[in-house]
Amino acid sequence: xxxxxxxxxxxxxxxxxxxxxxxxxxxxxxxxxxxxxxxxxxxxxxxxxxxxxxxxxxxxxxxxxxxxxxxxxxxxxxxxxxxxxxxxxxxxxxxxxxxxxxxxxxxxxxxxxxxxxxxxxxxxxxxxxxxxxxxxxxxxxxxxxxxxxxxxxxxxxxxxxxxxxxxxxxxxxxxxxxxxxxxxxxxxxxxxxxxxxxxxxxxxxxxxxxxxxxxxxxxxx
Amino acid sequence: xxxxxxxxxxxxxxxxxxxxxxxxxxxxxxxxxxxxxxxxxxxxxxxxxxxxxxxxxxxxxxxxxxxxxxxxxxxxxxxxxxxxxxxxxxxxxxxxxxxxxxxxxxxxxxxxxxxxxxxxxxxxxxxxxxxxxxxxxxxxxxxxxxxxxxxxxxxxxxxxxxxxxxxxxxxxxxxxxxxxxxxxxxxxxxxxxxxxxxxxxxxxxxxxxxxxxxxxxxxxx
DNA sequence: GACAGGACTGAACAGCTGTTCAGTCACCGA
DNA sequence: TCGGTGACTGAACAGCTGTTCAGTCCTGTC
Numbered sequence: 001x002x003x004x005x006x007x008x009x010x011x012x013x014x015x016x017x018x019x020x021x022x023x024x025x026x027x028x029x030x031x032x033x034x035x036x037x038x039x040x041x042x043x044x045x046x047x048x049x050x051x052x053x054x055x056x057x058x059x060x061x062x063x064x065x066x067x068x069x070x071x072x073x074x075x076x077x078x079x080x081x082x083x084x085x086x087x088x089x090x091x092x093x094x095x096x097x098x099x100x101x102x103x104x105x106x107x108x109x110x111x112x113x114x115x116x117x118x119x120x121x122x123x124x125x126x127x128x129x130x131x132x133x134x135x136x137x138x139x140x141x142x143x144x145x146x147x148x149x150x151x152x153x154x155x156x157x158x159x160x161x162x163x164x165x166x167x168x169x170x171x172x173x174x175x176x177x178x179x180x181x182x183x184x185x186x187x188x189x190x191x192x193x194x195x196x197x198x199x200x201x202x203x204x205x206x207x208x209x210x211x212x213x214x215x216x217x218x219x220x221x
Numbered sequence: 222x223x224x225x226x227x228x229x230x231x232x233x234x235x236x237x238x239x240x241x242x243x244x245x246x247x248x249x250x251x252x253x254x255x256x257x258x259x260x261x262x263x264x265x266x267x268x269x270x271x272x273x274x275x276x277x278x279x280x281x282x283x284x285x286x287x288x289x290x291x292x293x294x295x296x297x298x299x300x301x302x303x304x305x306x307x308x309x310x311x312x313x314x315x316x317x318x319x320x321x322x323x324x325x326x327x328x329x330x331x332x333x334x335x336x337x338x339x340x341x342x343x344x345x346x347x348x349x350x351x352x353x354x355x356x357x358x359x360x361x362x363x364x365x366x367x368x369x370x371x372x373x374x375x376x377x378x379x380x381x382x383x384x385x386x387x388x389x390x391x392x393x394x395x396x397x398x399x400x401x402x403x404x405x406x407x408x409x410x411x412x413x414x415x416x417x418x419x420x421x422x423x424x425x426x427x428x429x430x431x432x433x434x435x436x437x438x439x440x441x442x
Numbered sequence: 443g444a445c446a447g448g449a450c451t452g453a454a455c456a457g458c459t460g461t462t463c464a465g466t467c468a469c470c471g472a
Numbered sequence: 473t474c475g476g477t478g479a480c481t482g483a484a485c486a487g488c489t490g491t492t493c494a495g496t497c498c499t500g501t502c
Contacts, residue, residue, distance in 0.1 A: 018479075036257035040460060050481055055461060057479090114335075116390050124391055143428040145421060152414040155395045156385065157423070163384020164377065169337050170345055174376045188436045193373045195433040200366060201422035202378070207364040212416040215409045239449075261490060271451055276491060278449090 019057050021047040026068050031107035035065060035115050069112055069119035075105045076123060080130065107180060110166050128154055148216075240278050242268040247289050252328035256286060256336050290333055290340035296326045297344065301351060328401060331387050349375055369437075 016024070025046030029038040040061055044051040058064040079102055112120040131154040138144040147153040164171065168180035175193070177186040237245070246267030250259040261282055265272040279285040300323055333341045352375040359365040368374040385392065389401035396414070398407040 034255070034257065036255065039458080041458090052461080052463090052482085053480055061460065113388055113391060121391075121394065124395070128395060142425050144423060145425055147417055147421070147423075149414065149417070152396060152410060153417060153423070155392070156411075156414045156418060159385040159388050159392055159395075160381040163387050164380040166384050166387055167334055167380050170334060170342075171376070171380055173342065174345070174349060174380075175373060188440050189373060190377075192433060192436050192440070193370065193377045195424070195429055195436075196368055196370070196374060197377060197419075198423040199426060199429060199433070200368070202365060202368075202374075202419040203416070204363050204366055205420060208416055208420060212413060212420070215413050215416075219409050219413070260488080262488090273452085273491080273493090274450055282490065 018047065018049050018053060022049060022054055022057065022064070023068060023071055026064055027072065027108045028104055030065075030068065031104055031111055034111050040064075065117075066119065068108070069117060069123075072105050072108050072112065073119060073123045075102055076109070076127075079105075103180065106165070110162055113162060114166070124158075127158060131158055239268065239270050239274060243270060243275055243278060243285070244289060244292055247285055248293065248329045249325055251286075251289065252325055252332055255332050261285075286338075287340065289329070290338060290344075293326050293329050293333065294340060294344045294347075296323055297330070297348075300326075324401065327386070331383055334383060335387070345379075348379060352379055 022043060026038070026043045029042055029046055040054050041051045043064070044054050047054075054064060058067055109120070109123075113124065128151065132151055135144055135150060135154055139146050165178075165180050168178040171178040171190065172181055175189045177189055179187050179190055243264060247259070247264045250263055250267055261275050262272045264285070265275050268275075275285060279288055330341070330344075334345065349372065353371055356365055356371060356375055360367050386399075386401050389399040392399040392411065393402055396410045398410055400408050400411055
C-alpha cells in the first residue's frame, strides 16, 4: 500500500505524521534489537515509509539515533513530572514501576545506556540527581535508610536496576516473569526478591566490616 | 607481514596456533563491540590471519560465535574449579573479584548474556546453581543472611551484578572507576557501595512489609 | 617418491548497507 | 497562474558484509 499524501480531507485518518512514525518505529526496533541490529530500511518499513525519507528527515542513521535519544529523554522528563504530580511513591524500584506505561522508552533507554552518547550521559546524570533527591525525602519519611554516601548508593542502585532490566530475557527464564515483558500483575517474583534483598540485606552485619572499613580508610587518605 | 607456516624450526616462535588466536581475537573484539559490531575481517585481522581461514575453521560467523560461547563457558568452569581449590571467599561480589584475571571472559559473558543463545543459557543456569550452593555454605559460616527464597535471591544478585557490569561505562563516569576497566586497587568506590547496600540494606524494615506480605500471600494462593 | 589431507591464501561474488539523485506530487504565497 | 518549497518516492551507487573458489604450501603416510 503506497503512502497517502496528507491532504486536507483525505480518505484515511491523518494519524501521526511520517516523521513521528519514523521515530516511534526506530525506538521500538532499537529497543528490541539494539542499534547495530536495525537497518534504516527496517525502520522505514516499520513506519510505512521509504528509506530515503528517513535520510531526508534526519540526515543520516546517526542523526536518527540522536533524535531518538533526545525524544526518549524528553519522554522520561515528562514521565518524571507526571510522577511528581501524582504522589509520593519513592525508591528506585517504584520509579521503574511507575514507568510501566512507557516501558518501550525504558527499554530503549537501556539499549542507549550500553551504546553510550552525550544525550544519554546527560540523562543518566539527571536520573542520579533525581534519585538522590527522592531518596532524601524517603529518608525523612523513614522509608529508606540513610547511607554513608547517598550519591554513590543512588548510582549503584540505578545501575543495578537498569542492568538487571537489560537481562530481562534471563530474568524471564529464571524467575518466570520480568517487568520488561510482563504485565504488573506478574511482577511478584521480581518485587518480592527485590524487597527481600533491599529490606533484609544480604551480608551479615559483621561479616565484611573489616574489609569495608579498610577500604573506607584507604579512600580517606 | 604474511603468515609463517608453522614449520619445524622456523624463524619466529610458534606462539598459539591460528585457531586459538582467532578465538582469542574474537572474544576480545566481541566483548568490546558486541557481536554485530565486529566483522569476520576484523577478527581475522586481530588474529593475523585471512578471513576465509576463519570460515575454514568455524564454518560461518555463527559457528565462530558458538565456539566462543563454549570456550568462554569452559574458562568459567576452570576458574570456578580454581576458586574452590583456593579458599572460602564466597558471595557473588567475591566471585566477580576472583575473576579479575580473566576479565576478558567476564566481559565477553556479559555481551553473550544480552545476545542470548543456548550455550549461555546453560551457563547461566550453572552459575545460579553454583551461587545457591556457595550461598548455603556462606550462610552456615554466618557471612550471608538466609533468605525466604535462596534461588530467587541468587538469580537477582547475579542479574544485578552482571547488569551493572554491563553499564561499566556509566559506572566509570559516575563512580570514577569500574571493576571492568580498572585494576583492583581502584575498586574502592564500587566495593564500599556494594557493601553498604548489601550489608545495611536500603529499605527501612517496616516500610514495605505490607506490600511484601501482600505479594507473598498472592503468590501462595 | 608419490600422494592424500589439511592449513592457509588472494581473488571474486552475491547480497545487503547507508546514502545520493533525479523526479513527482501537493501545498502555499504572489 | 505561476513558481517556489518541502514531503516523498524508485532507481541506482559505492562500499562493506559473509562466504565461495581455485590454488599454494606444508606435513605425514605408504
